[in-house]
Amino acid sequence: MKKRTVLIALRKEQGWSQKTVAEKLRDEYGISITVSYYGMIEQGVRTPKLDLALAIAKLFKREPAEIFFEQSHNKMLCNSIEDQQSA
Known part of the structure; x- marks a missing residue:
């Protein structure tokens, strides 16, 4: 379990409470x-x-991957896609 720090930061940038987001x-x-x-x-x-x-993601005007995937997961996914395309 890992905090979604990007999601928390986006909410705080807007000055919103968790209640406001809900x-x-x-x-x-x-x-x-x-x-x-x-x-x-x-x-x-x-x-x-x-x-x-x-x-x-729409509420914060971001791509879902920016919020819900860690950078390392994004890199692994991109590498996997590139490998499939070059095969």
């Missing part, structure tokens, strides 16, 4: 989650389903 997800994307559940996503205790991950 409300915006409900109001703007029709996705209802509790403040507690959102906090667990930030702490890495829970992993959001695809629709929620996409909504969070």
Whole structure:
């Protein structure tokens, strides 16, 4: 379990509380989650389903991979794709 520091930083940059994020997800994307559940996503205790991950990424105007994947995972994925394309 690892904190999603990018997600926390994005929220703080906006000056939003976890409650504000949960409300915006409900109001703007029709996705209802509790403040507690959102906090667990930030702490890495829970992993959001695809629709929620996409909504969070849109809310912060970022790609989902920027928020939910560690840099090392992104690099491994890119290397794997490059290997497949060159084969």
